[in-house]
Amino acid sequence: MEQIAYVNGSFVPMSEAKVSILDRGFLFADGIYEVAAVLDGKLIDNASHLARLERSVGEISLALPETIDRIQEIQRELVTRNHLVNGMVYLEVTRGADTGRDFAFPKGDVKPTLVMFTSVKDIVNAESAKTGIGVITVPDLRWVRRDIKSVALLAQVLAKQAAAEAGAGEAWMIEDGKVTEGGSSSCFILTQDDVIVTRHNSSAILPGCTRKAVVALAAERQLRIEERPFTIEEALAAKEAFITSATVFVQAVVTIDGKTIANGKPGPMTNRLREIYVDFARATAV
Numbered sequence: 001m002e003q004i005a006y007v008n009g010s011f012v013p014m015s016e017a018k019v020s021i022l023d024r025g026f027l028f029a030d031g032i033y034e035v036a037a038v039l040d041g042k043l044i045d046n047a048s049h050l051a052r053l054e055r056s057v058g059e060i061s062l063a064l065p066e067t068i069d070r071i072q073e074i075q076r077e078l079v080t081r082n083h084l085v086n087g088m089v090y091l092e093v094t095r096g097a098d099t100g101r102d103f104a105f106p107k108g109d110v111k112p113t114l115v116m117f118t119s120v121k122d123i124v125n126a127e128s129a130k131t132g133i134g135v136i137t138v139p140d141l142r143w144v145r146r147d148i149k150s151v152a153l154l155a156q157v158l159a160k161q162a163a164a165e166a167g168a169g170e171a172w173m174i175e176d177g178k179v180t181e182g183g184s185s186s187c188f189i190l191t192q193d194d195v196i197v198t199r200h201n202s203s204a205i206l207p208g209c210t211r212k213a214v215v216a217l218a219a220e221r222q223l224r225i226e227e228r229p230f231t232i233e234e235a236l237a238a239k240e241a242f243i244t245s246a247t248v249f250v251q252a253v254v255t256i257d258g259k260t261i262a263n264g265k266p267g268p269m270t271n272r273l274r275e276i277y278v279d280f281a282r283a284t285a286v
């Protein structure tokens with residue numbers, strides 16, 4: 001059965017899901033996106049994703065074409081229509097299609113574009129969760145407002161292509177000698193004295209929804225957390241390293257640029273946080 005997508009008010013087969021070549025998302029990357037996981041047919045941590053969506057569109061003065069409640073209804077309807085059990089819902093909102101290519105915002109009554117589609121992934125039982133992944137390091141080539149979840153992802157495309165070519169699962173981006181974040185994930189290490197370290201939120205990184213939940217869940221359990229930048233040398237000397245995102249939850253990192261961290265296997269803290277996160281995800285799914 002063909003996948004169903006949502007495009008500006010209609011549910012349509014994927015092959016008919018189209019937007020204009022004048023869409024500002026296509027011409028200028030003038031748009032915002034979100035990715036929410038689906039577990040057992042329910043949306044994971046979706047309130048957090050929709051709050052970040054509202055913040056991102058606010059930062060670029062883009063008005064959502066639907067209310068947040070309606071957007072969640074559409075996400076859920078799409079999950080149902082696609083009989084999606086485990087995977088994710090992608091949503092994107094752009095400043096719409098004007099009559100030509102003008103950099104400044106449209107002057108007329110141009111409606112923002114809203115599209116959504118789903119994809120299948122068994123995040124909980126992913127093989128890479130058992131083995132851990134390797135990462136490579138690349139310079140962080142992005143703009144300075146990385147806190148906005150913009151669809152301008154060319155630097156991440158190049159970073160993740162370099163990772164794929166190197167047989168790695170993610171690229172860690174480096175700026176001023178410190179890790180900013182992964183191409184599509186937040187980065188963590190566990191130091192030798194059992195402190196969980198992850199970079200503090202700022203315009204240098206995307207405020208990850210999974211990161212936020214993991215930090216809160218760890219704090220509730222009295223685990224020690226430091227929110228600060230760290231170097232690759234620190235990561236290589238760490239007990240454990242891992243990434244978080246809506247599409248992997250908590251995922252062990254076992255090598256960096258081919259160098260092994262600890263014994264090269266997912267560590268107990270990573271596995272524990274993954275279990276805690278999955279329990280939280282199931283308990284709060286909508």
Ligand code: PDD
Nearest residue numbers: 035183184185186206208209210245246
């Ligand atoms: N990416 N940092 C970046 C640069 C990201 O693109 C993402 C998510 C994250 C993690 O955020 P969250 O925990 O809210 O998913 C951090 C999504 C999954 C993507 O682009 O596919």
